[in-house]
Amino acid sequence: MNCLKTLAGAALLSSLLMPTAWAQEPASCQQVRFAEIGWADIAATTGVAMALTEGLGYQPKKVMASVPIAFTGVQKGQIDAFLGYWSPSMDAIVEPFQKNDGIKILPTPNLDGAKYTLAVPTYAAEAGLKSFQDIAHFKDQLNGRIYGIEPGNDGNLLIEQMIKGDQYGLGDFRLVESSEAGMLVQIQRAVRQNKPVVFLGWAPHPMNTQFDITYLDGGDEVFGPDHGAAKVFTAVPTDYEARCPNMGTLLNNLQFSVEIESQLMDEVLQKQNPVVVAKNWIKANPAILEQWLDGVTTFDGQDGLAAVQKHLGL
CATH class of the missing domain: 3.40.190.10 (Periplasmic binding protein-like II)
Structure with a gap:
């Protein structure tokens, strides 16, 4: 009997000292x-x-x-x-x-290393639309619109706050909400017609290679420094x-x-x-x-x- 106890004790000690597999998580x-x-x-x-x-x-x-x-x-x-x-x-x-x-x-x-702020096609930046402060000067060419994505997302809310607060002179602008895909269609349409368009831009995203875009300067107060570094x-x-x-x-x-x-x-x-x-x-x-x-x-x-x-x- 003592021998069996000794063997059992040795087995228990050995099992405690040996590396064990990770325990299975709960079924939940x-x-x-x-x-x-x-x-x-x-x-x-x-x-x-x-x-x-x-x-x-x-x-x-x-x-x-x-x-x-x-x-x-x-x-x-x-x-x-x-x-x-x-x-x-x-x-x-x-x-x-x-x-x-x-x-x-x-x-x-x-x-x-991500970024998230407003952007324009580079040809629009070359025409003078380079910063948040420039957007109001291009109101007619932009039809008073800024394109966002789906309702309720953070970028749209920031744009709405700028408009409601007449920040950067954007009080008469309108946010166009749709979806990521819908916004990309609007960019593509504007690029085909060589028209200016302001939209939510971010990286990583293939939009950065599909289109030649420029992120607007001067939006640190809204989207954070370094073009909305995120x-x-x-x-x-x-x-x-x-x-x-x-x-x-x-x-x-x-x-x-x-x-x-x-x-x-x-x-x-x-x-x-x-x-x-x-x-x-x-x-x-x-x-x-x-x-x-x-x-x-x-x-x-x-x-x-x-x-x-x-x-x-x-």
């Missing part, structure tokens, strides 16, 4: 709900996240929402991750949600990393560059499935997986990198 973590707001950049990065979680044995789901609804969903625990918090342009929108620990913003941005962060429910630590590690690892996102977005804007686009891009750039999957396992605790490589046929 298997479905991962990502907010998608209809922007090509967020569609692209969310497509990558969904492709990876799929390969890891999770069940990713896309939830279409406006920007405010996306943050509301995160706050209420109805959305697990939103990869589209553009700072500083969304800071005023996010502030109420961060009060009383309503949501958590992961500390490392998923994108650095960082993009990921928002999650406050307790998400504690409940689903493996997914928390993956979301913290997901960091992109302007070049990577521009490549992904080019395909997304051609109406291709963002998850398929992401899979194809990863197959062509497999080395990135080591960074994104560092310390990440499958849902059931197995080697995450090996599982995703197998899932993608690498």
Whole structure:
């Protein structure tokens, strides 16, 4: 009997000392709900996240929402991750949600080096429309319009505030809201006719190569310095990393560059499935997986990198 106790004790000690596999996450973590707001950049990065979680044995789901609804969903625990918090342009929108620990913003941005402000075709800048202060002087040629994207987004709100406050003499202008795709159509139409047009511009985005555009100077007070220099962060429910630590590690690892996102977005804007686009891009750039999957396992605790490589046929 003493011998059996000794053996059992030795086995227990050995099991405690041996490296163990990561524990499987709760079943409630298997479905991962990502907010998608209809922007090509967020569609692209969310497509990558969904492709990876799929390969890891999770069940990713896309939830279409406006920007405010996306943050509301995160706050209420109805959305697990939103990869589209553009700072500083969304800071005023996010502030109420961060009060009383309503949501958590992961500390490392998923994108650095972005920009977000008003832009014009370069021929319009060469004609004198170079700054926010110049817009009012071109009111007739612009038909008193500034083109934004979908209602409720942060850029549109900033434009509306400028108009309501008669900032830069824009009190008589009108914001035209539609969608990212609708705005691009208006730019294309103006370029074909060689007419000036003022619109929300940002990078990364293929608009920077599809059109010869110039970002307007002088908008620091509204969009921030250096032509709206921005960082993009990921928002999650406050307790998400504690409940689903493996997914928390993956979301913290997901960091992109302007070049990577521009490549992904080019395909997304051609109406291709963002998850398929992401899979194809990863197959062509497999080395990135080591960074994104560092310390990440499958849902059931197995080697995450090996599982995703197998899932993608690498």
